[in-house]
Amino acid sequence: MDEGELVEYFRRQMSQDPDMASAVAAIRSLLEFLKRDQSETLQGLRENLTHAIERLEETDSSVAVSSGGELFLRFISLTSLEHSDLSQCKNVMVERGELFLKKISLSRGKVAKLCHTFIKDGAKILTHSSSRVVLKVLENAAADKKRFTVYVTESQPDSAGQQMADKLRRLNIPVIVVLDAAVGYIMEKVDLVIVGAEGVVESGGIFNKIGTYQMAVCSKAHNKPFYVVSESFKFVRLYPLNQEDVPHRFKYKADTLKTAEDLNHEHPMIDYTPPSLITLLFTDLGVLTPSAVSDELIKLYL
Amino acid sequence: RGNIGRSWPDAAMARLGVLILLPVVFESVVSISFFLPVRTRKCLKEEIHKDVLVTGEYEISEQPNTKTNLKITDSSGHILYSKEDATKGKFAFTTEDYDMFEVCFESKSQMGTGRVPDQMINLDMKHGVEAKNYEEIAKVEKLKPLEVELRRLEDLSESIVNDFAYMKKREEEMRDTNESTNTRVLYFSIFSMCCLIGLATWQVFYLRRFFKAKKLIDTKMPGADKETDLSERIEAFLSELKRGDNGSGSIHGSGEIARETTALLRRITAQARWSSAGDLMDIIRKEGRRMTAAQPSETTVGNMVRRVLKIIREEYARSRGSSEEAAQQESLHKLLTSGDSSEENFRQYFPPLKANVIEAINEVLTELEGTTDNIAMQALEHIHSNEVIMSIGRSRTVEAFLKDAARKRKFHVIVAECAPFCQGHEMAASLSRDGIETTVIPDAAIFAVMSRVNKVIIGTQTVLANGGLRAVNGTHTLALAAKHHSTPLIVCAPMFKLSPQFPNEEDTFHKFVSPHEVLPFTEGEILSKVNAHCPVFDYVPPELITLFISNIGGNAPSYIYRLMSELYHPEDHEL
Numbered sequence: 001m002d003e004g005e006l007v008e009y010f011r012r013q014m015s016q017d018p019d020m021a022s023a024v025a026a027i028r029s030l031l032e033f034l035k036r037d038q039s040e041t042l043q044g045l046r047e048n049l050t051h052a053i054e055r056l057e058e059t060d061s062s063v064a065v066s067s068g069g070e071l072f073l074r075f076i077s078l079t080s081l082e083h084s085d086l087s088q089c090k091n092v093m094v095e096r097g098e099l100f101l102k103k104i105s106l107s108r109g110k111v112a113k114l115c116h117t118f119i120k121d122g123a124k125i126l127t128h129s130s131s132r133v134v135l136k137v138l139e140n141a142a143a144d145k146k147r148f149t150v151y152v153t154e155s156q157p158d159s160a161g162q163q164m165a166d167k168l169r170r171l172n173i174p175v176i177v178v179l180d181a182a183v184g185y186i187m188e189k190v191d192l193v194i195v196g197a198e199g200v201v202e203s204g205g206i207f208n209k210i211g212t213y214q215m216a217v218c219s220k221a222h223n224k225p226f227y228v229v230s231e232s233f234k235f236v237r238l239y240p241l242n243q244e245d246v247p248h249r250f251k252y253k254a255d256t257l258k259t260a261e262d263l264n265h266e267h268p269m270i271d272y273t274p275p276s277l278i279t280l281l282f283t284d285l286g287v288l289t290p291s292a293v294s295d296e297l298i299k300l301y302l
Numbered sequence: 303r304g305n306i307g308r309s310w311p312d313a314a315m316a317r318l319g320v321l322i323l324l325p326v327v328f329e330s331v332v333s334i335s336f337f338l339p340v341r342t343r344k345c346l347k348e349e350i351h352k353d354v355l356v357t358g359e360y361e362i363s364e365q366p367n368t369k370t371n372l373k374i375t376d377s378s379g380h381i382l383y384s385k386e387d388a389t390k391g392k393f394a395f396t397t398e399d400y401d402m403f404e405v406c407f408e409s410k411s412q413m414g415t416g417r418v419p420d421q422m423i424n425l426d427m428k429h430g431v432e433a434k435n436y437e438e439i440a441k442v443e444k445l446k447p448l449e450v451e452l453r454r455l456e457d458l459s460e461s462i463v464n465d466f467a468y469m470k471k472r473e474e475e476m477r478d479t480n481e482s483t484n485t486r487v488l489y490f491s492i493f494s495m496c497c498l499i500g501l502a503t504w505q506v507f508y509l510r511r512f513f514k515a516k517k518l519i520d521t522k523m524p525g526a527d528k529e530t531d532l533s534e535r536i537e538a539f540l541s542e543l544k545r546g547d548n549g550s551g552s553i554h555g556s557g558e559i560a561r562e563t564t565a566l567l568r569r570i571t572a573q574a575r576w577s578s579a580g581d582l583m584d585i586i587r588k589e590g591r592r593m594t595a596a597q598p599s600e601t602t603v604g605n606m607v608r609r610v611l612k613i614i615r616e617e618y619a620r621s622r623g624s625s626e627e628a629a630q631q632e633s634l635h636k637l638l639t640s641g642d643s644s645e646e647n648f649r650q651y652f653p654p655l656k657a658n659v660i661e662a663i664n665e666v667l668t669e670l671e672g673t674t675d676n677i678a679m680q681a682l683e684h685i686h687s688n689e690v691i692m693s694i695g696r697s698r699t700v701e702a703f704l705k706d707a708a709r710k711r712k713f714h715v716i717v718a719e720c721a722p723f724c725q726g727h728e729m730a731a732s733l734s735r736d737g738i739e740t741t742v743i744p745d746a747a748i749f750a751v752m753s754r755v756n757k758v759i760i761g762t763q764t765v766l767a768n769g770g771l772r773a774v775n776g777t778h779t780l781a782l783a784a785k786h787h788s789t790p791l792i793v794c795a796p797m798f799k800l801s802p803q804f805p806n807e808e809d810t811f812h813k814f815v816s817p818h819e820v821l822p823f824t825e826g827e828i829l830s831k832v833n834a835h836c837p838v839f840d841y842v843p844p845e846l847i848t849l850f851i852s853n854i855g856g857n858a859p860s861y862i863y864r865l866m867s868e869l870y871h872p873e874d875h876e877l
Contacts, residue, residue, distance in 0.1 A: 118806040280768060280804075286872050287804060289768055289844075291860040 003055045006033050010056055019132060023068030023233050024104055026056050030072045031097040034090070042080050042089070049073060061254040063199030063207050063270065067236040074301065075100065107231040107284035108136050115194070115229055115282040116141040123148040124190045126183075126219075129155035129209040130164040131196025133229045137282075142173055150175045151186055155209055157267065180211050187218045197230040199250070200283075201238045202297050204275030204290025206230070207250060210268055213243075216277035225279040232283045235297055246272050332427040337420035338409050340368055345406040350397050350429055351468075357394040357433040358405070361424040364389065368411040370421060377402045394433070431457045532573045536589060539566055543597040555698055556602045556763070560798040561670050563593065563606040568663045571610075571656065579618040579655060580648035583611055590877050599813040599838070601764045601772075601801040604877060606666075608802065608870040613662045615871055621652040669853070673796035674702045676853035681707035684792060684851070689713045689756040692748075692789075695720035695774045696729040697761025699794045703851075704759070705736050714739045716755065718748050720776050722819035722836065745776050752783040758791045762842075765793070765800045767866055769844030769859030772811065775837055781846035790848040797852050802866055802875040805841050813838045 006029055013025040033052050039045045053069035079096060083089040111133055119125065119141045125148055127134050138150060150173055155161040161177055168175040178186050193215060197206040206212070206228050219226045240246050249257060251268035260266050275290035282288075285296060338344055350356060362370050374383040374393065382403070383393045397403070407423055434457065440450045513519045539562060570589060576582040590607030597603070677699055685691065685707040693700055693715065704715060715738055719726035730740040743751055758780060762773040771777065771793060784791045805811060817834035844859040857865065 118804070120806075287767065289860060289863050292863040295864065 003052060006030075006052055007055060007059050009033075010059060014060075020105075021064060021108070021132065021231065021233075022060055022062055023064040023071075023231075024101065026053075026060075026065045026068040027072050027097075027104070027233070028101060029056065030069065031094070031101065034076075034097065035094055040086065042086055045086075046073070046076065049076065057249065058254055061249055061252070061257070063236060063250050064234055066250070067199055067234050070236070071233055104231065104233050104284075107233070108133055110284040111229050111231060111282050112136040112140040114287055115227070116144060116146075118192070118227065119146055119148055120191070121146050121148070123192060124151065125149070126151045126153075126186065126190040126193045126215070127164070128153050128161075128195045128212050128215055130160035130167075131229070133196045133231065134194055135164065135167055137194065137229055138168065138173060139171055142171055148173070151190060152177050153180050153183060153211060153215070154178065155211060156180060160209070183211070183215050184218050187222045187224065190224060192225045192227060193219045194227045194229060197228050197234060198270060199234050199236045199238075200228070200230050200281065200293055201236055201240060201272070202294045203239055204278065204281070204288075204293040205240070206273050206278065207236075207246065207270045208273065210271045213271040213273045213277075216273045220277050226277055227280050227282060228278055229282045232285050232296070235293065235300075237297060237301060240272050243272055246270060331432055332425065334426075335422060335424040338362075338370065338407055338423050339420045340365075340409050340411050343406060343408040344423075345404050346425070347402055347404050348427075349402050350400070352397060352400045354397050354429050355394065355433040356397065356403070356427065356429040357392065357435075358425065358427040359392045360388065360426070361390045362388055362407075363422040365419065365421050368409050368421060370407055370409045370423070373406045373408070375404050375406070377404075431461050532569060535566060535569065536592075539563075540593060540596045543593065543600060543603065556600070556799060557670070557673065557698065557796070559600060560602045560606050561667065563603050564610070564663060564667050564670060567606065567610045568660055568667070571659055571663065578649045578651050579614055582659070583614055583648060586610055586614070587874075587877055594877060599763075601803065602798055605798050605801050605870075607877065608874045609666060609798075610659075610663060611874045612869065612871045613666070614659055615648075617655055617658045617662060618648055618650075618652070621655055621658070622650065670796075670798060673798070673853040674699055677794050677796060677851055678702040678706035680851055680856065682710060684757070684759075685711055685713055687711045687713065690716060690754055692716045692718070692752070692755040692758045692780070692784075693729065694718040694726065694745075694748075694760055694776055694780050695723075696725035697794070699796065700759055700761045701729060701732055703794050704733060704738060708733075708736055708738045714741070716741045716743055716751060718743055718745050718776060718780065720774055721745055725774075745779065748776075748780055749783045749786075752787045752789060755784075755787075755789055758784045758789055760791070760793055762793055762795050762799065763839060764803075765795050765850065765862065767802050767804050767862065769847065769850075769862040770805055771842040771847065772805070772839045773842055775840045778840040778842050778846075781842045785846050791846060792849045792851060793847055794851045797854060797865070797869065800852075800862070800865060800869060802870050811839070811841070 009032055010025055010029040013020065013028055014022065017025075030049065030052060033049070034045075037045060037048055039048055050073070053066075053073070056065055056069060059065075075097070076093060079093050080089050083092055115137045119137075123146075125138070127150060129152075138148075141148065150168055152161045152164050152168070152175060154177055165175045165177045195206075195208055195212055195215070197208050199207040201207065208228075216226050238245075238247070246268075248263065251270050252260070252263065252266055253269060256266055257263075275293075278290050280287055281290060281293065288296070332346070332348070334346070336344065360372065369387045370389075372383070372385045372388045372393075373381060374395070375381050376397075376399075378401075382395045385391065385393075405425070405427070409421060431454070434454075436450050436454055439445070439453065440447070445453065510519075542562075543559070567586060567589075570586060571582060574582070574585050576585060586607060590604065590611075593607065594600075594604045681703045685704070689711075691704065691713060693704075694717070707713070715730075715733055717726045717730045717733070717740060719742055721744070726742055730742045734740045760773065760777060760780065762771045762777070764772040766772060781791055783789075815836050815838055817836045820836045821829060821832070821834040823829065844862075847859045850857045850859060850862070852865075854865075
């Protein structure tokens with residue numbers, strides 16, 4: 001399977017199921033790549049995979065794809081440690097890979113189950129941009145017969161917030177779209193803030209759509225709980241200390257990176273929210289405080 | 303040939319005669335000579351068959367002035383032959399019965415004739431065939447010598463045949479006796495065996511009853527009695543919990559509740575019927591749900607149940623031989639590397655599981671015993687001389703903590719009274735009894751006094767999963783005041799207070815009691831116009847807390863997640 005086919009497969013996955021997380025699609029494509037791979041040695045396999053991941057990242061420069069790819073590589077290394085023979089190893093990998101995919105497709109459900117109990121009756125929730133996980137959470141809470149109102153920021157430049165509002169309206173949840181600039185204004189009215197994440201970093205902070213950081217700062221100032229919902233495959237091994245430390249390949253879209261002359265004139269799509277502003281993280285591994293995230297990552301990578 | 307019994311003439315001595323006499327088998331010839339002292343009597347006894355001819359010849363030596371009498375008697379006293387002053391002669395008689403015959407020689411003399419030497423007596427007795435005098439028979443019947451010999455042989459053989467018949471008879475008798483003895487012995491031994499067994503059984507029952515009465519052994523009986531006893535205890539515990547900590551129950555303080563719960567869980571493990579770890583976990587979960595439902599605000603009960611469930615999982619994993627890590631919670635690593643289905647259903651049976659679980663629960667109980675002391679031991683590291691410590695309400699842990707430090711350091715304690723129950727007063731009284739300088743202040747003065755305080759040390763009812771507290775009301779005020787003045791807030795809480803709950807469920811989070819404490823019923827007029835609430839607990843967010851001191855050491859609030867993962871399994875968070 002060459003890289004062109006891989007990208008095609010990936011794109012097809014994304015278009016077939018728009019609800020699927022991009023990391024899941026990436027991992028599925030990589031698994032397919034693994035199945036069709038012809039290399040004789042483990043080293044060769046790893047090299048091919050690394051190239052494949054790079055190609056995928058070029059296609060979709062989200063943090064999720066990157067973290068999904070790294071997770072897959074780690075999965076390969078861990079499995080290859082147990083078996084020395086490549087063909088046997090491959091069979092085991094394929095088997096485990098399928099299992100892994102099955103588990104992570106369920107992770108969104110697990111997160112939603114954990115989080116919706118934190119939404120009380122009559123609550124006013126503020127969320128940012130469009131996140132499928134947050135949607136699932138709100139869906140579960142509505143199914144639990146809870147009454148709440150949702151404020152969504154518009155989230156320019158792609159107006160993703162409007163899409164979120166549409167989806168919520170379809171679920172019969174009262175929703176109000178606010179300007180990105182109105183976050184400080186609306187903060188005193190809301191009870192809690194729930195956002196999704198594109199990536200969760202080692203310190204317990206998150207990468208999310210631009211505008212999340214100021215929402216977090218506002219919620220801290222008003223003493224409102226700031227909850228993050230994310231699946232566990234979005235954990236990345238990065239430790240940014242400020243906004244500058246966020247890698248460029250995440251901040252800007254792939255095409256922008258290729259065509260732009262001066263990145264200073266470009267608008268970043270991602271910002272970094274430090275862990276001190278986050279109250280709790282809801283993941284499929286359980287409810288974590290930001291300090292627990294690094295523990296999870298260490299367990300995996302070391 | 304033949305036995306002769308000799309008996310001395312004295313009446314008493316006569317009874318000491320030899321008893322064992324073999325029956326006369328063959329014809330016997332007695333030829334005996336002995337000395338007979340003066341004025342003595344010597345007898346010979348012999349057992350002779352029926353219809354036997356007995357002949358005898360005797361000779362007594364002459365002695366002056368002595369007379370010797372010969373008397374032959376049978377056992378019934380009949381005299382068969384008697385001769386006074388016998389010297390020499392013969393006698394003969396035929397026995398009528400199988401009897402004991404006595405031949406007695408008695409010498410009589412006049413008294414005082416000095417030393418008289420003994421007489422010598424010669425006695426020659428023949429019975430049976432020998433006694434027959436064949437010369438006479440030959441003469442009478444005019445038999446030739448050969449015929450005499452034949453006759454003699456004939457008599458001999460006849461006597462032999464008789465003897466054989468007699469032997470056979472005797473043998474039969476013997477055998478009968480033997481058989482009857484045998485049966486008797488058999489019956490006797492069976493009887494004695496039964497007696498023994500009966501005695502042993504009685505002994506066992508008696509002693510058992512005795513020891514039970516003295517309560518030296520456990521009185522649990524197998525079967526249904528065990529179960530009813532167990533459920534009785536659980537019911538008693540539940541009613542204790544429901545009555546609450548108003549002082550009416552006998553359980554005071556969360557430490558005691560934790561101990562009681564753990565002891566009860568150990569009893570359930572020991573007595574309830576279960577075969578696999580899964581069954582035991584179901585039983586404990588069911589009982590745990592009942593117990594937490596009885597008093598939801600008492601989280602210690604739920605915590606201990608979860609601890610025990612974790613213990614069961616660990617012991618099961620250890621019995622299975624799999625590493626304990628495998629049974630641990632979800633992690634990314636586990637997601638990636640678990641090849642098989644991770645559905646652990648705990649259905650395998652391991653015999654030593656019960657003992658292991660009970661042992662582990664005993665360890666937990668030992669840990670519980672020592673929590674207050676372990677916390678108090680760390681006091682000297684945190685409290686320094688001439689410090690001003692502030693506390694609120696009454697906490698046994700903090701009391702022990704401060705008293706331990708007071709042994710070596712001098713410091714001052716300010717206690718906020720914590721209205722409306724004013725437990726702070728009791729705390730202050732107790733501390734001052736130990737020689738600690740204590741001041742009591744009303745809750746409203748907390749902020750005003752805070753600038754002079756070096757440290758705030760408080761206890762709590764529960765430590766929540768995010769590192770926050772559920773503590774007595776007024777604690778949040780104290781925490782905010784401390785934060786404002788940058789005063790460190792130290793929470794002394796033993797590990798059993800750590801609960802996997804989050805402060806999200808408002809309806810079960812708070813406990814309200816009668817507002818009578820806030821606004822007494824005497825203020826009736828006002829009561830109709832206002833709503834009075836009396837909440838018991840406060841929520842303190844984790845960012846206001848500096849340090850947790852527990853029996854395993856000091857930890858930051860951000861580390862609570864780690865302690866929780868060690869104590870409880872995520873599947874048990876929801877009982």
